[in-house]
Amino acid sequence: MTIMTAVGLTAAAGLAFANGANDISKSIATLVGSGESDYKKAVIVTSLAVAAGAVLASAWAVKMTLLFTKGMLSPQVQLNWAFALAILAGAVGWVLLAARIGMPVSTTHAIVGATLLTGVYAFGFDQVLWGSVWKKVALPLLLSPLAAFGASWLAFRFLNWLCREKYCLNCHWAHWASAVSSAFARGLNDTPKIAGLGFFFYALTDPSATVAPRWFFLVLGAANALGGIVMGLRVTETLAHKVAKMDHLEGFAANLATSAMVVATALHGFPVSTTHVSSSAILGMGLRKGAGGVNVRVAAEIALAWLVTLPVAGVIGVAAYWSLVRVL
Numbered sequence: 001m002t003i004m005t006a007v008g009l010t011a012a013a014g015l016a017f018a019n020g021a022n023d024i025s026k027s028i029a030t031l032v033g034s035g036e037s038d039y040k041k042a043v044i045v046t047s048l049a050v051a052a053g054a055v056l057a058s059a060w061a062v063k064m065t066l067l068f069t070k071g072m073l074s075p076q077v078q079l080n081w082a083f084a085l086a087i088l089a090g091a092v093g094w095v096l097l098a099a100r101i102g103m104p105v106s107t108t109h110a111i112v113g114a115t116l117l118t119g120v121y122a123f124g125f126d127q128v129l130w131g132s133v134w135k136k137v138a139l140p141l142l143l144s145p146l147a148a149f150g151a152s153w154l155a156f157r158f159l160n161w162l163c164r165e166k167y168c169l170n171c172h173w174a175h176w177a178s179a180v181s182s183a184f185a186r187g188l189n190d191t192p193k194i195a196g197l198g199f200f201f202y203a204l205t206d207p208s209a210t211v212a213p214r215w216f217f218l219v220l221g222a223a224n225a226l227g228g229i230v231m232g233l234r235v236t237e238t239l240a241h242k243v244a245k246m247d248h249l250e251g252f253a254a255n256l257a258t259s260a261m262v263v264a265t266a267l268h269g270f271p272v273s274t275t276h277v278s279s280s281a282i283l284g285m286g287l288r289k290g291a292g293g294v295n296v297r298v299a300a301e302i303a304l305a306w307l308v309t310l311p312v313a314g315v316i317g318v319a320a321y322w323s324l325v326r327v328l
Contacts, residue, residue, distance in 0.1 A: 011088040012220065025236035033240035034175070055217055107190060122321055151257035172248060187221060262277055
């Protein structure tokens with residue numbers, strides 16, 4: 001293994017760590033917010049589920065790996081190590097910063113922003129496959145929050161009916177199951193995107209490879225879980241306590257909607273944001289009680305973080321590319 005390959009794969013693992021630090025909250029916020037579990041217990045259990053989803057992603061979510069490997073730039077573009085490292089720098093820089101200040105942001109958006117803006121700077125505007133980006137990336141990312149909002153409402157109405165009819169006397173175990181399934185879905189959905197970035201460096205060692213090896217998915221899963229355990233508390237506090245108050249049934253409904261949407265889209269190769277899906281599902285449960293059920297100020301801060309993710313990650317990526325080309 002060359003030094004550059006080792007650097008690139010380590011950077012990809014760093015992005016998986018950042019992803020875990022910011023995204024573990026999407027699986028456990030309803031458990032912590034509803035009082036079902038404390039943070040430590042919830043994060044350990046769901047981190048194991050994330051790792052399992054990451055490993056299985058090597059077989060189940062190949063379409064998404066290919067999209068993030070070569071689906072956004074023209075086939076004529078000759079990718080180089082500086083470009084690949086710059087994308088990783090843009091995504092890692094913004095996602096870690098957001099986790100540090102407690103804001104839930106999209107790793108998918110960060111990767112896309114870094115790829116597009118750095119791609120335009122490095123190769124030119126016409127070398128980006130804008131049609132593919134709009135159809136396979138932008139539309140799923142734009143529509144998924146609305147779909148999650150509606151899905152959480154439908155899930156709650158269905159679960160409420162079950163409990164009213166006494167088919168579900170105790171939903172505590174089901175809430176845990178939905179949190180674990182949500183975490184599994186996150187590993188299945190997010191790992192292929194990061195593996196697609198790391199694949200470039202792996203191909204430096206094995207040019208005949210077409211996708212990242214399965215052992216790399218295992219490494220990414222472990223890094224993701226570690227990020228959640230070490231740095232996931234602040235974002236969890238935001239989603240669990242500052243956005244909307246939830247009971248067990250509402251938390252169950254939000255997690256159920258999240259896991260169903262994320263698994264379905266991952267298997268079909270559509271890179272939705274688990275952040276957008278989960279946060280929108282939680283907002284849906286808050287708004288079910290009326291406008292007073294949501295902390296408008298915190299919701300606005302989250303929306304602003306979503307809006308700036310793409311350009312900020314892109315600017316960091318461009319700055320990293322400029323520096324790498326001139327320094328190294």
